[in-house]
């Protein structure tokens with residue numbers, strides 16, 4: 001009997017896994033189950049579009065390894081399918097002396113991770129790259145790029161179908177029963193039986209894993225990332241990607257400037273607690289989602305540890321002038337009038353019960369099931385490498 005392979009989720013990771021499976025098992029039957037009516041509806045279609053080079057991640061971590069391999073695979077894939085990808089370069093700037101040690105540490109990590117072309121820029125050298133940026137030193141990564149992850153996901157979906165795989169949309173997985181070597185899955189009114197089942201459910205990854213009797217922790221905490229776009233006329237203020245030195249205690253990168261592959265420059269995203277996992281407007285609230293977050297031990301520990309940062313992010317979310325003030329620290333000529341609100345994204349961030357945000361990708365196996373439990377940024381950059389990694393595990 002041909003190998004029956006099921007994948008939950010048609011985001012970039014689920015689709016990359018499905019495509020890799022069609023390559024590895026040409027005689028197998030590959031089926032993707034997606035609850036929305038199209039691919040890339042959640043994180044994959046609502047992110048910053050950055051092809052990260054691998055500067056930030058702890059050397060030896062899955063993120064470090066899969067990001068570097070992911071860039072290599074993604075660049076080749078985009079070239080093969082004529083999907084726009086541009087190495088526009090990224091500049092991380094230290095605003096003052098207190099940030100220099102952390103910037104040096106980033107440089108060390110980047111070099112250890114094998115990021116090509118990294119350059120330390122002292123004083124005004126950084127303004128040769130970004131003439132309107134503030135700062136006393138910079139770390140430049142010329143190979144960091146931008147792309148359109150929605151287009152990548154669409155192409156992956158095409159590849160799966162061309163290879164004979166099936167994509168089922170409007171097929172929400174509501175039950176999973178593992179019976180010996182087989183996983184039975186209820187989705188969209190049908191039941192499917194699989195020899196291998198890979199769960200790539202993004203913002204719902206903890207809930208879908210629990211359906212398969214995986215452990216409850218880590219839970220997903222949804223963080224909204226709100227963006228503004230620089231108004232036409234202010235776009236010249238940024239050439240490529242301009243980032244602050246990240247706070248090592250915190251997994252998000254801080255408000256930054258991102259040139260988009262289709263033109264324009266975005267400012268953001270920030271990171272504020274979302275009251276609904278899949279509600280993209282600030283007023284969206286889903287009682288189940290919020291209650292689960294507030295009840296979780298991990299979230300309460302996180303709130304105690306990071307309430308100051310949380311309050312600062314919330315201020316920026318509620319008051320455009322506060323957001324603009326944060327942006328102005330990096331590009332002093334930006335004013336609140338230059339910022340036009342843009343659609344938000346929501347990050348699926350796994351949280352351990354002690355309140356620590358899971359930093360690395362977390363992927364594990366339970367019998368015939370593989371669960372992706374944490375795949376935040378650089379998850380899109382790394383998607384083709386995550387697929388390789390998973391397919392090696394479940395071969």
Ligand SMILES: Cc1cc2nc3c(=O)[nH]c(=O)nc-3n(C[C@H](O)[C@H](O)[C@H](O)COP(=O)(O)OP(=O)(O)OC[C@H]3O[C@@H](n4cnc5c(N)ncnc54)[C@H](O)[C@@H]3O)c2cc1C
Pocket residue numbers: 008009010011012013014015033034035036039040041042043044045046047048049050051052171172173174200201202203204205208225269344345346347348375376377378379380381382
């Ligand atoms: C604001 C923001 C900015 C980011 N910026 C970057 C960046 O610049 N570069 C980068 O590399 N990464 C970035 N990321 C991270 C990146 O977007 C994610 O790592 C990546 O998209 C994860 O892909 P995924 O397939 O796991 O998740 P998703 O794209 O969220 O897909 C999961 C899919 O599972 C489906 N699903 C869920 N539950 C069920 C169910 N029960 N039944 C059926 N289907 C289900 C969902 O509908 C969804 O389509 C960013 C993320 C955000 C939110």
